[in-house]
Amino acid sequence: MAQIEMRDVSLSYFTPRQETEALRGISLSIDNGEFISIVGPSGCGKSTLLSLISGMLKPTSGRVLIDGREVAGTSPQVGYMLQHDHLFEWRDVLSNVLVGAQIRKMDRREADRKALALLERYGLGGFARHSPSQLSGGMRQRVALIRTLVTEPDILLLDEPFSALDYQTRLQLADEVHGIIKDQGKTAVLVTHDISEAITMADRVMVMSRRPSTISAVHDIRFGEGVIGSPWAKREAAPYRQYFSTIWKELQAHAGSAV
Amino acid sequence: MPVQPFRHSAPAPQPAPATGPSPLYRRYLAAQRRRRTWIxxxxxxxxxxxxxxxxxxAGRGWIDSMLTSKPSLLWSSFREMLLEGKLLKHTWTTTLETLVGIVVSMALGTVIAVVFWWSTFASKVLEPYVVVLNALPKVALGPIFYIWLGDRYSIYGMAVAISVIVTIMMVENGFREIGRSKLKLMESFGATRTQMLTMVILPASIPNWIATLKVNVGLTLVGVIMGEFLSSKAGLGYLIIYGGQVFQMNMVMVSIAILALLSIALYGLVNLLGAWLKRKNHFEG
Incomplete structure (x- = not known):
């Protein structure tokens, strides 16, 4: 059964000046453990889509379902990772990681134990008592991911989580985050404007059109038997170029109609 | 910090080697120290x-010491007032009034700013009133405070009236400057409004709150002295006004000097408190 389902979802923003139709008639279905990437021209409402799944926004029409139940407000089942890490400078790394657990009023000792185990496992074991300003950009973003994981969501929503990083860190972190998410067996939805990132991390890539956005194409990403592994390795594999140029052309078509 | 005046041909070494600072660096530090001493x-x-x-x-009669007094006279009248116990009593009165004024207006201002943050409706409704109250010269309210609160408590009224509006506006502004997306993060974890307030809004605005406190010290002092001018029977403001009325320039100037020292002391205290708060919450740097 599909874990995330959208049925004919539309969303409009209202301001005193105007009404903006952001999404129109979106239907999709994402299975348990799948990794989905969403690409599209900037301002096409990719992040809005994530906000709908997370329950922070309500659709103007249509239904958003998780495990067959309609989404009503934020739920512990869904974790959200933003473009910036937003670590709180007044808290050390460990207590930053525990922010979500504290908000959700999880058992303190249990959360502590889990947080320390995750920090240890993903190479931040020695940094629990450091302040965020002492960490590099990549480490900070990893801390942000762990903060989300501590609350044990089944679904991870990633809103351009690498775009604030320099190129090298970005490639490296994409590998690590992909590894962590697969390792934890989570369902993930990644919003990005980086086509390579979308192709190499996901099982499926959805392409969105310009506003009012719909999903204009869905690509199953298959690298054939034998080529499994890190996003980095996939960049070297043959099908990568093919996917890239196809998606590139689709996005160009959307951009072209904008001029 | 000014840039080190010596240039290394090699790229700057990262951590200092275990052998201690190089002779060049030591010379640089010594120069810095000398400069500070000179200042x-x-x-x-x-x-x-x-x-x-x-x-x-004043001694040679270039200026009239009746009007200007002179340092040696000030010193003797300072000792005289100190011995009478008058000076300490009045200084203490003003200090206490100022401290209470600061605490009350910071607390009140912060609470009102939180209310405005909590309810956009309330903040929209009250916005024009805040603007008007901010523009109104609070000194004009002096007689009202005197009649309502009497000669002692009208001082607090004046002090708080002068500093609270600016406090509200500064604290509220600080709240607004906290990034929307920090709150979005909180929302994604399902945080309540109270949790957002205690976990993000209040801690994130500590640096701004300290800046507000510094402004508040100055304004509260203005309020206290103004209040004492208008109605009081004690305090440095009373001494200044009284000294002026009986043409005792020594008394006026000694009081002003003490007032200057008092404001330096309060400012220093606030600086220490601010540095401690920032360090405690990792805002340094």
Whole structure:
């Protein structure tokens, strides 16, 4: 059964000046453990889509379902990772990681134990008592991911989580985050404007059109038997170029109609 | 910090080697120290020169010491007032009023700013009133405070009236400057409004709150002295007004000097508190 389902979802923003139709008639279905990437021209409402799944926004029409139940407000089942890490400078790394657990009023000792185990496992074991300003950009973003994981969501929503990083860190972190998410067996939805990132991390890539956005194409990403592994390795594999140029052309078509 | 005046041909070494600072670096540090000493010495020299010139000018009759007094007279009248116990009593009165005024207006201002943050409706409704109250010269309210609160408590009324509006506006502004997306993160974890307030809004605005506190100290002092001018029977403001009425320039100037020292002390205290709060919450740097 599909874990995330959208049925004919539309969303409009209202301001005193105007009404903006952001999404129109979106239907999709994402299975348990799948990794989905969403690409599209900037301002096409990719992040809005994530906000709908997370329950922070309500659709103007249509239904958003998780495990067959309609989404009503934020739920512990869904974790959200933003473009910036937003670590709180007044808290050390460990207590930053525990922010979500504290908000959700999880058992303190249990959360502590889990947080320390995750920090240890993903190479931040020695940094629990450091302040965020002492960490590099990549480490900070990893801390942000762990903060989300501590609350044990089944679904991870990633809103351009690498775009604030320099190129090298970005490639490296994409590998690590992909590894962590697969390792934890989570369902993930990644919003990005980086086509390579979308192709190499996901099982499926959805392409969105310009506003009012719909999903204009869905690509199953298959690298054939034998080529499994890190996003980095996939960049070297043959099908990568093919996917890239196809998606590139689709996005160009959307951009072209904008001029 | 000014840039080190010496250039290394090699790229800057990362951590200092275990052998300690290089001779060049030590020379740089010594130069910095000398410079700081000079600055302090010069500051005192300026004050000393001013007092000396004043004394000489009054002594030689270049200026009328009836109108200007002179440092030696100030010193003797300072000792006299100190011995009578008058000076300490009045200084203490003003200090206490100022401290209470600061605490009350910071607390009240923060609470009102939180209310405005909590309810956009309330903040929209009350916005024009805040603007008007901010523009209104609070001194004009003096007689009202005197009649309502009496000669002692009207001081607090004036002090709080002058500082609370600016406090509200500064604290509220600080709240607004906290990034929307930090709150979005909180929302994604399902945080309540109370949790957002205690976990993000309040801690994130500590630096702004300290800046507000510094402004508040100055304004509250203005309010207290103004209040004492208008209605009080004690305090440095009372001494200044009284000294002026009986043409005792010594009393006026000694009181002003003590007031200057008091404001330096309060400012220093607030700086220490601010540094401690920032360090405690990792805002340094």
């Amino acid at each position: 302090w010495l010069s500051r005192f020299a300026v004050l000393a020169a001013f007092l000396l010139l004043w004394e000489i000018a």
